[in-house]
Amino acid sequence: MAELTRYFSHQRRVRLLVFGTLLALLLLAQVALQLNVIEAATGVFAGWGWLVANFAPIASAFPALGEISWQLAATVLIAIAATMVAAGVALLLALAGARTTSHWPLAQALIRPFASIMRNIPFVAWALVLLFSFKQTPFTGFLALLLMSVGYLTRAFMETLDEVGHGVIEALEATGAGYWAIICQGVLPAAAAPLVSWLLYMIENNIRDATLVGMLTGTGVGFLFDLYFKSFRYPAAGLVVCAIILVTIAIELSATKLRQVLNA
Amino acid sequence: MLTVTALNKTYPNGKRGLIDVGFELQAGTVTAIIGPSGAGKTTLLRSLNRFITPESGTIELDGLELVGATRAALRQARRHIGMIFQDYNLIEPLSALENVLHGTLGDKRLLPGMMGLYTHAEKKRAMALLQEVGLAESATQPAKSLSGGQKQRVGIARALMQSPQVILCDEPIASLDPQSTATIMTLLAKLAKQKQLTIIINLHQVDLAREYADHIIGINAGRCVFDDATAALDDAALARIYAQEEAMVNG
Ligand SMILES: Nc1ncnc2c1ncn2[C@@H]1O[C@H](COP(=O)(O)OP(=O)(O)O)[C@@H](O)[C@H]1O
Ligand SMILES: [Mg+2]
Numbered sequence: 001m002a003e004l005t006r007y008f009s010h011q012r013r014v015r016l017l018v019f020g021t022l023l024a025l026l027l028l029a030q031v032a033l034q035l036n037v038i039e040a041a042t043g044v045f046a047g048w049g050w051l052v053a054n055f056a057p058i059a060s061a062f063p064a065l066g067e068i069s070w071q072l073a074a075t076v077l078i079a080i081a082a083t084m085v086a087a088g089v090a091l092l093l094a095l096a097g098a099r100t101t102s103h104w105p106l107a108q109a110l111i112r113p114f115a116s117i118m119r120n121i122p123f124v125a126w127a128l129v130l131l132f133s134f135k136q137t138p139f140t141g142f143l144a145l146l147l148m149s150v151g152y153l154t155r156a157f158m159e160t161l162d163e164v165g166h167g168v169i170e171a172l173e174a175t176g177a178g179y180w181a182i183i184c185q186g187v188l189p190a191a192a193a194p195l196v197s198w199l200l201y202m203i204e205n206n207i208r209d210a211t212l213v214g215m216l217t218g219t220g221v222g223f224l225f226d227l228y229f230k231s232f233r234y235p236a237a238g239l240v241v242c243a244i245i246l247v248t249i250a251i252e253l254s255a256t257k258l259r260q261v262l263n264a
Numbered sequence: 265m266l267t268v269t270a271l272n273k274t275y276p277n278g279k280r281g282l283i284d285v286g287f288e289l290q291a292g293t294v295t296a297i298i299g300p301s302g303a304g305k306t307t308l309l310r311s312l313n314r315f316i317t318p319e320s321g322t323i324e325l326d327g328l329e330l331v332g333a334t335r336a337a338l339r340q341a342r343r344h345i346g347m348i349f350q351d352y353n354l355i356e357p358l359s360a361l362e363n364v365l366h367g368t369l370g371d372k373r374l375l376p377g378m379m380g381l382y383t384h385a386e387k388k389r390a391m392a393l394l395q396e397v398g399l400a401e402s403a404t405q406p407a408k409s410l411s412g413g414q415k416q417r418v419g420i421a422r423a424l425m426q427s428p429q430v431i432l433c434d435e436p437i438a439s440l441d442p443q444s445t446a447t448i449m450t451l452l453a454k455l456a457k458q459k460q461l462t463i464i465i466n467l468h469q470v471d472l473a474r475e476y477a478d479h480i481i482g483i484n485a486g487r488c489v490f491d492d493a494t495a496a497l498d499d500a501a502l503a504r505i506y507a508q509e510e511a512m513v514n515g
Contacts, residue, residue: 174345
């Protein structure tokens with residue numbers, strides 16, 4: 001009886017603690033938010049106002065269009081290349097690290113934390129570090145995106161593979177199939193839709209990030225924006241922004257379309 | 265012929281899954297393994313293709329011993345042991361036909377296996393097997409679009425594609441409605457006779473075992489307490505097999 005009472009009072013304390021912590025966090029967020037809401041609203045308004053006034057991509061900017069599309073294409077290609085290479089590496093790491101597909105306990109223990117660390121270092125930090133070794137070249141941006149994407153995709157792929165579950169693997173093991181036949185004919189087809197979905201998400205993200213990395217590494221469309229901006233060619237800089245927005249939306253739309261086709 | 269002697273399995277936590285289990289099964293027969301939940305039916309069935317490795321005893325299929333087999337020998341042996349599952353375990357996005365063709369993967373070398381390269385003869389046989397289980401018209405449909413009963417028939421065709429001597433079935437109808445249950449059980453019984461297979465089915469419904477099995481093995485608390493023709497399953501035998509369950513119900 002006394003034990004039961006103790007049990008329930010313990011339960012009550014735990015619940016109070018959890019509830020109290022949540023409430024405190026909520027209040028904190030509230031305070032932070034209220035301060036920011038006004039600032040953010042006015043800031044964004046002012047920003048857009050200034051943008052519309054100064055950056056309107058008027059006719060005088062259009063001669064720059066050729067240069068811009070060139071650099072934009074280069075940036076998009078770097079992002080796609082980095083993502084594809086990262087996906088290949090990440091898939092192998094995920095196969096070695098996922099509970100369902102791994103035969104190596106050591107790899108399982110190492111890959112998860114490794115991927116987390118890689119993923120949690122922002123690509124900007126990667127870019128800054130890599131600038132020392134590779135200077136301001138497109139390769140620096142490529143590598144920065146690659147390293148971050150490997151971490152991110154390894155985590156995502158590993159979870160996807162684990163969700164496929166043991167049933168699929170057992171079914172093919174029962175036929176006497178070997179490891180790689182089981183992976184290629186069983187696990188990957190079963191996981192194809194979510195794997196491709198992650199890949200597309202990563203490509204979208206990397207195209208956005210690539211423009212930013214370009215500013216740091218002095219390459220691609222990011223560099224072009226920087227250049228125009230600093231030489232007061234605001235209409236041309238505005239054109240860059242518009243072009244980036246258009247391409248991002250186009251990529252997003254085609255990715256959505258591709259996902260629909262895959263899931264059908 | 266499948267011969268099992270003195271099989272013992274103790275789980276790492278000390279739980280004894282199988283205790284001195286032995287029996288002999290003939291080709292062309294359906295054997296039902298029955299017993300209370302937790303008796304060790306799944307442990308026994310999964311030991312037979314060594315998804316679970318018993319620590320002692322022998323399992324002999326056509327002169328090949330499985331308990332002590334090396335990895336390579338085991339893969340070789342598994343090619344002749346089909347398995348069907350309660351949840352079908354198909355590759356859902358692939359077509360019924362591709363799922364059936366997976367039954368050949370055990371025979372393939374590394375690259376053809378990885379790439380799923382099937383011969384024309386294999387494709388024709390897979391189609392014929394789908395026809396045999398009554399699914400010819402669904403061959404190109406993705407497995408995920410099929411009903412439970414249809415999925416299980418694809419699972420059976422995949423096992424048949426291995427040209428197996430033995431087919432292991434762990435509660436193959438537990439997720440199915442009565443009509444699909446009858447279809448699947450009738451199909452399995454027919455295949456055992458027609459193709460001279462040794463089919464072993466874990467069941468928890470005694471009446472299904474009585475209706476479809478030629479032979480019954482009763483398991484209770486890891487021990488084999490009944491091993492005889494279905495006709496010999498009387499009330500006394502049932503009481504022995506389900507002893508623990510009744511003890512629990514009565515208090
Ligand atoms: N991996 C495991 N670890 C420990 N105990 C297990 C494991 N698998 C099964 N058992 C135990 O072994 C006994 C037999 O299980 P199982 O073969 O699944 O029974 P059945 O299929 O007859 O219901 C049960 O008591 C179960 O709890
Ligand atoms: Mg079971």
